[in-house]
Amino acid sequence: MDPLTSRQTEILDFIRRQIAEQGLPPTRAEIVNAFGFRSLTAADDHLRALARKGAIELRPGASRGIRLLDEPTLAAAANDEDSLPLVGKVAAGVPITAIEQIESWYRLDRHLFHPQPDFLLRVQGWSMRDAGILPGDLLAVQRTAIAENGQIVVARLGDEVTVKRFQRRGEQVQLLPANPDFTPIRIDLRREELAIEGRAVGLLRTGGFVLA
Amino acid sequence: MDPLTSRQTEILDFIRRQIAEQGLPPTRAEIVNAFGFRSLTAADDHLRALARKGAIELRPGASRGIRLLDEPTLAAAANDEDSLPLVGKVAAGVPITAIEQIESWYRLDRHLFHPQPDFLLRVQGWSMRDAGILPGDLLAVQRTAIAENGQIVVARLGDEVTVKRFQRRGEQVQLLPANPDFTPIRIDLRREELAIEGRAVGLLRTGGFVLA
DNA sequence: TCCAATACTGTAGAAATATACAGTGATTGA
DNA sequence: TCAATCACTGTATATTTCTACAGTATTGGA
Numbered sequence: 014m015d016p017l018t019s020r021q022t023e024i025l026d027f028i029r030r031q032i033a034e035q036g037l038p039p040t041r042a043e044i045v046n047a048f049g050f051r052s053l054t055a056a057d058d059h060l061r062a063l064a065r066k067g068a069i070e071l072r073p074g075a076s077r078g079i080r081l082l083d084e085p086t087l088a089a090a091a092n093d094e095d096s097l098p099l100v101g102k103v104a105a106g107v108p109i110t111a112i113e114q115i116e117s118w119y120r121l122d123r124h125l126f127h128p129q130p131d132f133l134l135r136v137q138g139w140s141m142r143d144a145g146i147l148p149g150d151l152l153a154v155q156r157t158a159i160a161e162n163g164q165i166v167v168a169r170l171g172d173e174v175t176v177k178r179f180q181r182r183g184e185q186v187q188l189l190p191a192n193p194d195f196t197p198i199r200i201d202l203r204r205e206e207l208a209i210e211g212r213a214v215g216l217l218r219t220g221g222f223v224l225a
Numbered sequence: 226m227d228p229l230t231s232r233q234t235e236i237l238d239f240i241r242r243q244i245a246e247q248g249l250p251p252t253r254a255e256i257v258n259a260f261g262f263r264s265l266t267a268a269d270d271h272l273r274a275l276a277r278k279g280a281i282e283l284r285p286g287a288s289r290g291i292r293l294l295d296e297p298t299l300a301a302a303a304n305d306e307d308s309l310p311l312v313g314k315v316a317a318g319v320p321i322t323a324i325e326q327i328e329s330w331y332r333l334d335r336h337l338f339h340p341q342p343d344f345l346l347r348v349q350g351w352s353m354r355d356a357g358i359l360p361g362d363l364l365a366v367q368r369t370a371i372a373e374n375g376q377i378v379v380a381r382l383g384d385e386v387t388v389k390r391f392q393r394r395g396e397q398v399q400l401l402p403a404n405p406d407f408t409p410i411r412i413d414l415r416r417e418e419l420a421i422e423g424r425a426v427g428l429l430r431t432g433g434f435v436l437a
Numbered sequence: 438t439c440c441a442a443t444a445c446t447g448t449a450g451a452a453a454t455a456t457a458c459a460g461t462g463a464t465t466g467a
Numbered sequence: 468t469c470a471a472t473c474a475c476t477g478t479a480t481a482t483t484t485c486t487a488c489a490g491t492a493t494t495g496g497a
Contacts, residue, residue: 020474036292037250040454052476057456062473076288076454076483080248122332126431144434147357165434216430219338222356222377230443252484264446269486274443288453288484 017066019208022158024048024059025068028079029156033129038079096120099133099151119151119217126215131156133217134167134176141165141176144191146216152176153215158208165213170200176213229278236260236271237280240291250291308332311345311363331363331429338427343368345429346379346388353377353388356403358428364388365427370420377425382412388425 017025027047031039039047044056060079063069072078096118123129130153136146144165146152152167160166160179168175168188177188177198186207188198200207229237239259243251251259256268272291275281284290308330335341342365348358356377358364364379372378372391380387380400389400389410398419400410412419 018473032248036244037287037289038248040288041456042454050475052478053455054457054477055475058474074455074482075249076252077249078455119337120334121337125331125333125429142355142357145354145357145359145362145430146434150357213434215432216362216428217337218357218428220427222358222425232444253486254484262445264448265485266447266487267445270444286453286485290485 017063017068019158021059021062021066021068024056025063026156026158028069029081032081038077040077097123097130097133097153099135121217126153128155128214130154130214131211134174136176140190140192140195141178142192144178146176146191146213147218149218149220151217151219152213153217154211155214156211160209160212167210167213169208169210170198170205174210179209229275229280233271233274233278233280236268237275240281241293244293250289252289309335309342309345309365311347333429335365338365340367340426342366342426343423346386348388352402352404352407353390354404356390358388358403358425359430361430361432363429363431364425365429366423367426368423372421372424379422379425381420381422382410382417386422391421 024044027044028038031037031043041053041056041060044050044059045053048055050056060069060071064071067082070080070082072080099117099119119133121133123131132154133151134154136148136150136152138148141147146165154167160181162180164179165176166179166188168177168179175188175198177190180187180189184202186200186202188200190197236256239256240250243249243255253265253268253272256262256271257265260267262268272281272283276283279294282292282294284292310330331345333345335343344366345363346366348360348362348364350360358377366379372393374392376391377388378391378400380389380391387400387410389402392399392401396414398412398414400412402409
């Protein structure tokens, strides 16, 4: 699959969410509405780009004729409400939810969480200690490419994946740790690439509590 | 769900198959085609019947606006290995896991945790903040009357239930908060009664992360 | 015996939807 | 500096799709 632009990823995420939540792929008009476009063509252009890059399949003439092509794993799991994949070691350049990245599956009803997560990620390090997120915890993450200020996000900088609180002012993004022993990460979006992989929607701690 | 006629079951199966294979619910016209009807109304009548009986949901105006209404979870939530009770407000003198105390059931495989919990308890207050236990979290608790030093326990003092780290020296017990803003609770077992309701074996945070 | 539900045919119109065409401006790699 | 891609606006139209209305025939209760 050809690499997607961030806007295209947003559109793809929206389609994915619609299918998961509404049971129906969106129409052009619904995309236009969700993103505040003023022209149907904007949505159509994005769909064609996604189809050209192999992310979706379009069925000419059919209403809502959008089909997800990539990552059968998450698509299949979207139907299987009963389990969540644990994403393991994250390799450089590869989408975090690619099939090879999945380490195991947890039997865990995703409806327990609000909003619903798409995968679990094992937390490393103490940088989010004061948000109650400790090493070894399983973070429940909802896939999204966009984040709002104050949300705890799973962000990717090159081949590094990190969990931090998101803060954006114009083109300046700060990834804030929840622990005074760590320093915030500053990113200038004009010069550096930042990919949001998802936002934290819950947490699962399966082991006992060791002495801190 | 009301009982379906055999014809209605065929239609429902067809809708299921379409969603699985095509990724899209069918239109009236597609149903007509698949079954060899000669009128759109035949398909529409069936859909209305299925909706009336609770098998599907129809969204007026939306093309392909058919949604399956399989209700798997509620029935299964009975008890066994697959679900955990959430203990609600704890009344004085009543054992914490008494049936009246149970607020709801969570569909959550207890084998996810080690060791296995017997119930969930909603955390109140910030006294265990530094152990990553925050207000609103659901603490997974294993029933036990005995505790070892260092373990996080659910303890009861009269009609108060509290979550703290357990420390015992002879007949002196300390219940230690994990937050310097709180003071340890000291109990002399020769004069006061202390009941251990269980020990923490895990944690579930189902909501998003608000700003601390 | 009448009523409601089932299972269809046939027609028509309105609303939803996809898609073509003609643009604008910015960015990017060759 | 050119061509291609990106990310859109705006208009128009054919097609798809839903939905209403008017029927026919059969079946199983109340």
